[in-house]
Amino acid sequence: MEWVNETLVREFVFLGFSSLAGLQRLLFVVFLLVYLFTLGTNAIIISTIVLDRALHTPMYFFLAVLSCSETCYTFVIVPKMLVDLLAQKKTISFLGCAIQMFTFLFLGCSHSFLLAAMGYDRYVAICNPLRYTVLMGHGVCLGLVAAACFCGFTVSLVTTSLVFCLPFHSSNQLHHFFCDISPVLKLASHRSRLSQLVIFMLGVFVLVIPLLLIMVSYVRIISAVLKIPSAVGRYKAFSTCASHLIVVTVHYGCASFIYLRPKSNYSSSQDTLISVSYTILTPLFNPMIYSLRNKEFKSALRRAIIQTSHPVN
DSSP, X not given: OBOOTTSOOOEEEEOTTGGGGGGHHHHHXXXXXXXXXXXXXXXXXHHHHHHOGGGOSHHHHHHHHHHHHHHHHHHHHHHHHHHHHHOSSOEEEHHHHHHHHXXXXXXXXXXXXXXXXXXXXXXXXXXXXXXXXXXXXXXXXXXXXXXXXXXXHHHHHHHHHHHHTSOOOSBOEESSSSOOHHHHHHHOSSOOHHHHHHHHHHHHHHHHHHHHXXXXXXXXXXXXXXXXXXXXXXXHHHHHHHHHHHHHHHHHHHHHHHHSSOGGGOOHHHHHHHHHIIIIIHXXXXXXXHHHTOHHHHHHHHHHHHHHHSOOO
């Protein structure tokens, strides 16, 4: 289905899973189960952190915000994708596409800066333990989250505006399962080099700057940990950072592959596969990585289960 050259595109048709037509019902069941499990896992993590006072610390505050962000991120993309897997006509309006792009960029960009804030939290906890409660007070934590959201909002607003100000007159067939930057840009009738350069630079800002801040934090963390005389002490210090490092590696690995490579290397099939990982699988694994590797959280979860099962009269 293509539009006549003189006709403005009023809707986009998703072709992300068109090559797997015979497997779409199976994919629907698998993705639905994963999505429901993701929602349940994040709900448990958030409620446990809120209810257990022992977890009212900066690290768990950031973890709760991360879980909220992951939940909202999947809500922007996955329900529409599930509906499309069962629908004959897999379309989204022009305005709906712009809203979807803005929202997922806002949450994704905020996520990058939130990971940088979590890296700073680990740096203060290990390198300045005596001043930790002062340097990471409630106001500071809220300020870091607000700054992450502000940066995410600004970048997503500018990027979405640049993309959807371009003319769309030709094909409306989107080789993806949601409105991501590269597949939408590919459909533009006239792609401004300046717009593409600005979008690329914003991607560099969102991915490279937070990653550099995380690397600086960990260089100082490693330097401080290596000075600890006890091997057990060094292990405990490093173990508090392992979960964060795993999540950082997955997030920046996928995002860099999608947004920082030359557009001449764009591959819709590769991007669809990578996008499935960071829109469906990563939101499931990230909170689990943090919670299942953490003895303090598991103890708090057991207490919450016991209190729920045997409430005090």
